[in-house]
Amino acid sequence: MASKFINITLKIWRQKNSQAKGSMETYKLDHVSTDSSFLEMLDQLNEQLINERKEPIAFDHDCREGICGMCSLYINGRAHGPDTGITTCQLHMRMFKDGDTIYVEPWRSAAFPVIKDLVVDRSAFDRIQQAGGFVSVNTSGRTIDANSIPVPKTDADKAFEAAACIGCGACVATCKNGSAMLFVGAKVSQYALLPQGKVEAKNRVLNMVRQMDEEGFGNCTNTGACEIECPKGISLENIARMNREFLTAALSNED
Amino acid sequence: MALTGLFLCLFLVGHLLGNLQLIFITGEEGKRAFNEYAYFMTHNPFVKVLSYVTYLSILFHAIDGFLLTIKNKKARPVPYAYNNPGANSSMPSRYMALLGSLILIFIVTHMANFWWKMKFSSDPMPLHQVVVANPQSGAEETFYITHTGDYVPTSAFVGEGEMPAAMEVRNGTEFYLKEVNLKRGEGYKDLHSVVLSFFGHDKSKDGVPEKNEMALFAVLFYVIAMMVLAFHLWHGFASAFQSLGLNHKAYNKMIKMAGQAFAIIVPALFAIIPILLFMNK
Numbered sequence: 001m002a003s004k005f006i007n008i009t010l011k012i013w014r015q016k017n018s019q020a021k022g023s024m025e026t027y028k029l030d031h032v033s034t035d036s037s038f039l040e041m042l043d044q045l046n047e048q049l050i051n052e053r054k055e056p057i058a059f060d061h062d063c064r065e066g067i068c069g070m071c072s073l074y075i076n077g078r079a080h081g082p083d084t085g086i087t088t089c090q091l092h093m094r095m096f097k098d099g100d101t102i103y104v105e106p107w108r109s110a111a112f113p114v115i116k117d118l119v120v121d122r123s124a125f126d127r128i129q130q131a132g133g134f135v136s137v138n139t140s141g142r143t144i145d146a147n148s149i150p151v152p153k154t155d156a157d158k159a160f161e162a163a164a165c166i167g168c169g170a171c172v173a174t175c176k177n178g179s180a181m182l183f184v185g186a187k188v189s190q191y192a193l194l195p196q197g198k199v200e201a202k203n204r205v206l207n208m209v210r211q212m213d214e215e216g217f218g219n220c221t222n223t224g225a226c227e228i229e230c231p232k233g234i235s236l237e238n239i240a241r242m243n244r245e246f247l248t249a250a251l252s253n254e255d
Numbered sequence: 256m257a258l259t260g261l262f263l264c265l266f267l268v269g270h271l272l273g274n275l276q277l278i279f280i281t282g283e284e285g286k287r288a289f290n291e292y293a294y295f296m297t298h299n300p301f302v303k304v305l306s307y308v309t310y311l312s313i314l315f316h317a318i319d320g321f322l323l324t325i326k327n328k329k330a331r332p333v334p335y336a337y338n339n340p341g342a343n344s345s346m347p348s349r350y351m352a353l354l355g356s357l358i359l360i361f362i363v364t365h366m367a368n369f370w371w372k373m374k375f376s377s378d379p380m381p382l383h384q385v386v387v388a389n390p391q392s393g394a395e396e397t398f399y400i401t402h403t404g405d406y407v408p409t410s411a412f413v414g415e416g417e418m419p420a421a422m423e424v425r426n427g428t429e430f431y432l433k434e435v436n437l438k439r440g441e442g443y444k445d446l447h448s449v450v451l452s453f454f455g456h457d458k459s460k461d462g463v464p465e466k467n468e469m470a471l472f473a474v475l476f477y478v479i480a481m482m483v484l485a486f487h488l489w490h491g492f493a494s495a496f497q498s499l500g501l502n503h504k505a506y507n508k509m510i511k512m513a514g515q516a517f518a519i520i521v522p523a524l525f526a527i528i529p530i531l532l533f534m535n536k
Contacts, residue, residue, distance in 0.1 A: 011336070024336050077339025103337035110330050176340060176349055178330030218330030219323055221351060222494040223344035237502050244500030 003035040006098040010045065012057055013105045015114050018121075022114065024103075034094040038081060039064060039071060041093050042104075058117040064089040066231065069166030072173070073118055074105040079170035079229040087168060087231045107173035110216040111180070124215040125167050125183060131211035132204035133187045135196050146196070155193045162189040164232040171226035171234075177218030182226040184212050185238035192245050202249035209246055256323065257498035259316040260491050266309050267521050275524065277450065278531050283385060287400070289450075290383045290443040294402075297373065317359050324352040347486040348494070354487040361480035368453060368473075373446055379427055383443035384409060399430065401440030454532040470536070474529045481522035488518035 007030045015022025029045050036044070039061050046056035062070035071088040075081035081091040096102060104118065112120040137143060151159075163186070171182035188205050191197025197204070220239055227236045273292060280288045296302050340349055347354065372380060387406065388395050398406035407430050411422040422439065425431050430439045452458045455470030467473060492514030496502070501510070 013336075074335060077335065077337045078342055082342075105335055105337070108331050108333050108335055110332050174343060176331075176344070177327035179327070216330060218327035220498070221323075221327070221348070222490070222497045223348040225340065225343040228343035236497065237504075240497050240500045240502030242500075243498060247500060 003033050004094075004098075005031050005033055006093065006096065006100070008032055008041075008096060008099070009101040011101060011103045012118070013114075014057070014117055015106075016116065018113055018115055022117075024105075032093055034092070034096075036093050037064070037089055038073070038075065038091040038093065039089050058115075058119045060119050061089060066090045067166060069168040072107050072120065072122075072169060074103075074107060074173055076103050079107070079174040080168075080231055084228060085231060085233055087166075090231075107169050109169075109172045109178040111178070112169060112172065120169075122167070122169050124217070125169065125180070127215065128180070128184060128208050128211045129167075129187060132200070132207040133191070135191060136200065137196070149195050151194060158237075159190050159193040162186040162193070162234065162238050165190075165230075165234050166232060168231060170229050170231060172217060174225045174229040175218065175220075176223060176225065177221055179220045179226075180212050180215070180217040181220040181239045181242065182230060182234055182236070184208050185240075185242040186234045188242045188245055189238040192241060201245060202253045203255060205242060205245040205249050206253060209242070256316060256319055257495035259312040259319070260495045262308070262312050263316060264488070264492060264495075264517065266312070267525075271521055271524055274528050277447070277528055286383065286445070286447045289447040290445055293373065293446040294443050313359075313362065317355065320352060320355050345490065348490040351487065351490060354483050357483045358480065358487055361476075361483070364476075365480075369446065369450065372449060373444060379424070380444040380446070381448055382424070382428060383445045383447075399442045401430065401442060403440055405440050407439060407442075451532060451536075454529045455536040456532065457536065466536075470533060474533045477529045478526045481526035484525075485518050485522040488522070489515060492517050 007028070010027045010029060011024050012027060013022055014025045027045060027049075029041070029048065032041050032044060039059070042057060042059055049056045060070045060072055062068040064071075066087045066089060069087070071080075073080065073088045075088065075091070080086055080088045082095055083091055106112075106114050106118045107120045107122075109120075111124040112122055115121050165183060165186035167183060169180075169183070172178055172180050175182075188208060191204060192201050222236070222239075224236060227234065273296065276285065276289050276292060279285075296306075372378070383400050384397050385400060385406070386395050386397050397409040399409060401407060407422070412420050412424065414420040419433070421433060423431055423433050424442075428442050428444060430442060431437065432439055448456075448458045452465060453467050453470065453473055455467060455474070457466040493511045496510050
């Protein structure tokens with residue numbers, strides 16, 4: 001496919017630091033290859049800004065192959081831009097037309113404060129994970145091989161699908177309530193489905209949900225937006241499972 | 256939200272079945288059936304308990320929904336400059352709080368129109384009357400019906416010239432012989448006529464409530480409220496199952512379809528009642 005070049009207008013959120021008041025700024029960028037990724041387009045814009053002796057735009061990125069969960073960006077009203085099942089680094093400029101105006105904003109959530117420009121602090125997810133998203137195993141060197149415990153294939157598959165969550169925060173960003181329940185649902189599910197995770201299941205769900213609420217995330221009203229925008233296709237089934245786990249744990253936990 | 260929501264769905268079914276009597280049983284028989292039903296619904300102890308559970312459910316559902324909405328709004332203090340929520344969620348699912356608030360406004364007016372009149376209003380409710388032709392003279396006479404099936408002539412409650420009335424109504428529904436202070440029986444509140452008048456029937460000739468001159472607006476308001484309810488249920492029914500953790504690929508489709516069928520059928524049946532009453536006035 002022959003590459004094309006397009007000229008675009010960008011409206012991008014600029015904010016000096018977490019305390020500063022930000023605003024949407026307009027930039028013109030010419031000669032953008034439709035084969036470039038969205039992040040490469042931002043690199044190109046930053047080069048242009050640096051050449052003009054202006055402050056480049058800060059944005060998160062790392063692996064640039066859709067597995068690290070680092071890139072974010074709310075592009076034209078959608079998390080990770082106008083496509084499904086992808087991260088922003090997997091979004092290509094061929095999705096846009098010549099002359100398009102593209103809005104780029106950071107994830108908006110009380111629990112994800114803006115650090116600078118398009119970079120937000122997603123450590124709230126780390127704290128939720130630390131509250132219970134683990135299994136306590138003895139790592140003395142005599143650890144039993146995980147495969148020695150039989151796991152039904154469907155459970156293994158579902159746990160794997162839940163574990164595919166890369167913690168990018170698109171679910172929070174897209175949810176009209178700023179709810180993190182798809183993320184927490186996935187993290188609870190990946191352990192709840194497996195025998196190794198059952199031991200700490202009750203405390204895990206209670207602690208993770210408590211931490212989620214403390215971080216200031218909203219509550220799920222089942223609009224289903226997160227499932228559609230999730231780059232890893234995490235299913236709403238995981239939220240239902242978390243609700244089930246939470247209800248039984250809240251009613252029967254003795255701690 | 257889920258538990259009270261599903262309970263209120265059950266309440267809707269019960270309420271609907273009661274209301275359907277208004278169009279399925281016509282004439283005097285319909286009036287008698289509906290007023291006896293209204294009496295049962297206000298006096299049966301089991302129904303009483305159920306009604307209190309319903310009031311509490313509505314309050315809890317509204318207050319919890321309100322608090323949830325505030326909390327959810329706080330979770331995103333800075334809105335997006337450009338947002339495209341239509342790309343990933345249905346319209347009713349995003350406007351549940353607004354739809355719910357409109358339903359609450361409807362419930363308040365609805366209860367003021369019927370429930371309040373039935374239970375608390377200082378205006379005495381009209382009592383169930385029948386017109387019977389005297390077999391001898393052929394003259395038509397009006398009677399109140401009592402719980403035991405007796406007929407008490409309404410003329411006994413009106414004095415004639417120097418003669419004072421022989422009977423009087425006490426506590427809204429009880430018929431007393433004034434002179435001997437004896438209870439002859441108890442009548443039924445005529446909610447049927449109140450409802451029919453509200454939706455445009457001319458009942459005033461019986462000395463009971465006057466026709467509502469704004470009946471067309473009452474019907475329109477009711478129908479719009481039912482449309483709002485339909486949108487609320489369109490999302491709410493299936494959403495309640497998900498909140499309770501009831502998500503299974505074998506049932507999800509069925510629950511969603513049942514919810515959407517419920518969201519269309521129940522409000523549509525509710526709405527058709529005032530429309531038919533208005534058209535057949």
